[in-house]
Amino acid sequence: MKKLKLISILSLLLFVGISCSDEDDTSNQVSSPSQMTTTVTDGTWIVTLYKEDAVIKTDNYSGYSFTFGTDGSLTATNGATTQSGDWSTYTDSGYTKLDIIFEALDGPFEEISEDWNVISRTDTKIELKHVSGGDGSIDYLTFEKD
Numbered sequence: 001m002k003k004l005k006l007i008s009i010l011s012l013l014l015f016v017g018i019s020c021s022d023e024d025d026t027s028n029q030v031s032s033p034s035q036m037t038t039t040v041t042d043g044t045w046i047v048t049l050y051k052e053d054a055v056i057k058t059d060n061y062s063g064y065s066f067t068f069g070t071d072g073s074l075t076a077t078n079g080a081t082t083q084s085g086d087w088s089t090y091t092d093s094g095y096t097k098l099d100i101i102f103e104a105l106d107g108p109f110e111e112i113s114e115d116w117n118v119i120s121r122t123d124t125k126i127e128l129k130h131v132s133g134g135d136g137s138i139d140y141l142t143f144e145k146d
Contacts, residue, residue, distance in 0.1 A: 029096050031121040033089040036096055039121055040068040040087070045143040048125075052111060053137035060108035065146050074100065076109065083109045089118075098128060112141055 031039075045068070047061035063078040074085040085102035096118040102109035116128035124145040131138050 029091065029094055030118055031096050033091060033096055036089040036098060036118060036121065036126075037070075039123060039126065040089075040098070040143075041070050042123070044146040045126070046146045047112075047141065048144045049140060049142035050108075050112065051140040053132075053139065057108070057111070060111070066143065074102070076102070085109070085113065098126075111139075114139070116141060 044065040046065060047058060049056070050058045050061060061076070064076045064083075065078070066074065066076045068074055068087050072086050072088055074087045076083040076085075083102050083104055085100065085104075087101070088099045090097055090099075092115075098116045098118055100112055100114060100116065102113045104110050104113075114130045116130050118126065119129045120127035126143045128141040128143075129138065130141070
């Protein structure tokens with residue numbers, strides 16, 4: 001009788017463990033690349049949060065409006081200065097990614113030139129996260145409709 005109870009408990013734990021791991025595999029992707037494309041190319045965006053390894057640096061992008069072109073072009077302008085780059089979106093390891101690559105070789109636009117995991121997306125707000133492959137630091141970037 002003890003063996004039967006033990007087998008039943010182990011079977012239940014195995015079932016629960018498999019069920020939970022399946023849920024985790026699909027929860028990473030909050031939107032598809034096509035949804036991201038539709039969202040980012042609709043209008044202009046501003047940075048409402050840039051946090052680099054626990055240091056908030058949002059002010060580096062104050063006054064800039066970002067436009068994601070349907071051709072993969074990306075511009076950030078504050079009226080006097082324009083930064084150019086490219087963007088793309090795809091799925092990798094269960095995450096929808098948003099790649100941002102600016103042409104600037106240094107400064108704040110180089111800092112956000114990364115492959116970002118999409119952690120939240122609505123029609124007016126996109127929250128992104130990047131984990132550094134070098135030191136494991138975590139950066140957050142949030143765009144909101146301008």
